Amino acid sequence: MAASLLQNPLKTPFSELSIKKQKPCFLKPRHLTITATHPQLQGRKLRAAVIGGGPAGSSAAEALASGGIETFLFERSPSTAKPCGGAIPLCMIDEFSIPLHLIDRHVTKMKIISPSNLTVDFGSKSLRAHEFIPMLRREVLDSFLRTRAQSAGAQLIPSLVTHLEIPSSPFSPYIVHHTINNSRKTLAVDLIIGADGANSKVAKFIKAGNYTCAIAFQERIRLPDEKMEYYQNLAEMYVGDDVSPDFYAWVFPKCDHVAVGTGTVCAKQDIKLYQRGIKERVKNKINGGKVIKVEAHPIPEHPRPIRVRGRVALVGDAAGYVTKCSGEGIYFAAKSGRMCGEAMVRASDGGESMISEDDLKREYLLEWDEKYLSTFRFLDLLQRVFYGSNAAREALVEVCGSEYVQRMTFDSYLYKKLAKGDRLEDLKMVLGTIGSLMRCKIVGRHMEALKL
Amino acid sequence: MSISMASFSPPPTSFSVKPHFTHKSTLFLPLKRPFLFVSTPKVLPDNGARGSASVAAVEDPKPKQPDPVLEEAVEGSSGPKGAATSSEVEVLGKFEDPRWIGGTWDLKQFQKHGSTDWDAVIDAEVRRRKWLQDNPETTSNDNPVVFDTSIIPWWAWMKRFHLPEAELVNGRAAMIGFFMAYLVDSLTGVGLVDQMGNFFCKTLLFVAVVGVLLIRKNEDFDNIKKLIEETTFYDKQWQATWQDDTNSKNN
Numbered sequence: 023m024a025a026s027l028l029q030n031p032l033k034t035p036f037s038e039l040s041i042k043k044q045k046p047c048f049l050k051p052r053h054l055t056i057t058a059t060h061p062q063l064q065g066r067k068l069r070a071a072v073i074g075g076g077p078a079g080s081s082a083a084e085a086l087a088s089g090g091i092e093t094f095l096f097e098r099s100p101s102t103a104k105p106c107g108g109a110i111p112l113c114m115i116d117e118f119s120i121p122l123h124l125i126d127r128h129v130t131k132m133k134i135i136s137p138s139n140l141t142v143d144f145g146s147k148s149l150r151a152h153e154f155i156p157m158l159r160r161e162v163l164d165s166f167l168r169t170r171a172q173s174a175g176a177q178l179i180p181s182l183v184t185h186l187e188i189p190s191s192p193f194s195p196y197i198v199h200h201t202i203n204n205s206r207k208t209l210a211v212d213l214i215i216g217a218d219g220a221n222s223k224v225a226k227f228i229k230a231g232n233y234t235c236a237i238a239f240q241e242r243i244r245l246p247d248e249k250m251e252y253y254q255n256l257a258e259m260y261v262g263d264d265v266s267p268d269f270y271a272w273v274f275p276k277c278d279h280v281a282v283g284t285g286t287v288c289a290k291q292d293i294k295l296y297q298r299g300i301k302e303r304v305k306n307k308i309n310g311g312k313v314i315k316v317e318a319h320p321i322p323e324h325p326r327p328i329r330v331r332g333r334v335a336l337v338g339d340a341a342g343y344v345t346k347c348s349g350e351g352i353y354f355a356a357k358s359g360r361m362c363g364e365a366m367v368r369a370s371d372g373g374e375s376m377i378s379e380d381d382l383k384r385e386y387l388l389e390w391d392e393k394y395l396s397t398f399r400f401l402d403l404l405q406r407v408f409y410g411s412n413a414a415r416e417a418l419v420e421v422c423g424s425e426y427v428q429r430m431t432f433d434s435y436l437y438k439k440l441a442k443g444d445r446l447e448d449l450k451m452v453l454g455t456i457g458s459l460m461r462c463k464i465v466g467r468h469m470e471a472l473k474l
Numbered sequence: 475m476s477i478s479m480a481s482f483s484p485p486p487t488s489f490s491v492k493p494h495f496t497h498k499s500t501l502f503l504p505l506k507r508p509f510l511f512v513s514t515p516k517v518l519p520d521n522g523a524r525g526s527a528s529v530a531a532v533e534d535p536k537p538k539q540p541d542p543v544l545e546e547a548v549e550g551s552s553g554p555k556g557a558a559t560s561s562e563v564e565v566l567g568k569f570e571d572p573r574w575i576g577g578t579w580d581l582k583q584f585q586k587h588g589s590t591d592w593d594a595v596i597d598a599e600v601r602r603r604k605w606l607q608d609n610p611e612t613t614s615n616d617n618p619v620v621f622d623t624s625i626i627p628w629w630a631w632m633k634r635f636h637l638p639e640a641e642l643v644n645g646r647a648a649m650i651g652f653f654m655a656y657l658v659d660s661l662t663g664v665g666l667v668d669q670m671g672n673f674f675c676k677t678l679l680f681v682a683v684v685g686v687l688l689i690r691k692n693e694d695f696d697n698i699k700k701l702i703e704e705t706t707f708y709d710k711q712w713q714a715t716w717q718d719d720t721n722s723k724n725n
Contacts, residue, residue, distance in 0.1 A: 468596075
């Protein structure tokens, strides 16, 4: 039985396959039956189009091309600088072999500041000597990943995709209509990976459904040298109703300037007000700086209702893989692109046979959900508990004062693994959190009662 | 009996904490506070010590401005290419209090009968946070705030906030308990001691105690329902892609 499972994974019903993997108990049992056998392609390899050449698209294209599938990477403007915080977790450097000279700054200190200006130093005691948060420029990272995808064998097509024709039979190709140099062209492919970001066209064509977005707004400010010295390797995070009603505001150092910004989901029309709020809060530290750029971008809040349809899969921002609470998306975009590309290679035996929607769901979606759903869930819980009101934010900053909390946070953020902690310390942390929440809630209640 | 009733008043568990948070978050969304552009002059909190007396030991030499100059307040920013610090709203004066020294409350000034008066510290902190909520202050590197609520010992919180509520809940529970015991006795003839021996009565008692803990006001019903919904909502969004198996096949 086990031998036949290995030889013909495509022919066995889903329920038997799942026994091999550790099925987490929160997933309801699913029934995917693969009824048709897939034909071998006669004399050609599978063709795949990756639409969108950011971290997600480039990683997907690299995985596909290295696996032996003929890959076309579409990117409409390869040289734009994307509005982004630019922070990546440490594990991404190893996992994606990112050369260290691309990193602009090594952030080793973080400050988190509460509405009442209680400041907690995050990292001075709890970061180990070799640990830091790398900050990069998106255009530098993106072009590196794209070049690497090209050297793996993907063909970069610098054009804008305008239309996607969905085929009627499970074996006919998808037709990608694109415009390059003012001339319209078409390309026939068997598989599509949609990695075109928050306003994904691919998602629209496959009717993947919508998601709520937060808006992130930031200004890049060039500071005088002595002010820039303060932000040498320090990033700041501000919470409070004056800077964001349901998210946080930040000051992140970049190559030779700082990015001061904020975000919100529910109050998008007031974003300028919140931006003013954060600039007021850091007024002394950015005094004399000049705004060199203003940018804004939507950030998805949760995954789309459909992430795989037919032989089209969504990855990265297009699928909605952005964590709540921290708004981190670069790592998950690159990782999902790579996992999807590898899934396609696996399911098609290196580009030899056609694959179906069920293959994609099993090899890509299931793996992804198993690996990261608990992380996303946990961050959603944190956001709901701690970002709801000023009292909760005060409690958050208080809780972050504990060295154990800081260590756990860094372990999970930098290495993307559920940090194994000491049971007793965990219990103390939970009790401390509940205590802080209760105390700050009491203070908050009395603040309400106080009429000025 | 009273001892066992007293033991049924644990501190508000996380159940009661969370509904208030989610309740508050939905309350605050429509009530966006116009925090900077209110045209009426802000009244300083009614603390006699904070008059026009000069404040000792405040390192930042910013003068207080009781009547803020707000005519220069502009709705939007003065153009994205302008300097980051434009001549906009004057800061309405920092929070100042003679007992707030070096970013924390000077506990020596809160002495009453030889020991610290924690209630006064709590009140002072409430006023400070309220002031800051309405007039957000610039952070400064030289004057960091280091006061957090964990400096106040747990028993001070307990004495002031938990015990009165516990007394109330226990009192209500005792009255209801006495009345229900009497009612059951008069209806069924089963005396109090025999009631305690009966499994059904014990279950009812358990349900009543749990109910009193979780549901203190009428709004708590809705809060708990909403909390359960919210907790599972994100998960539902993730599972949505698996739910639509049948729809996609008919596509």
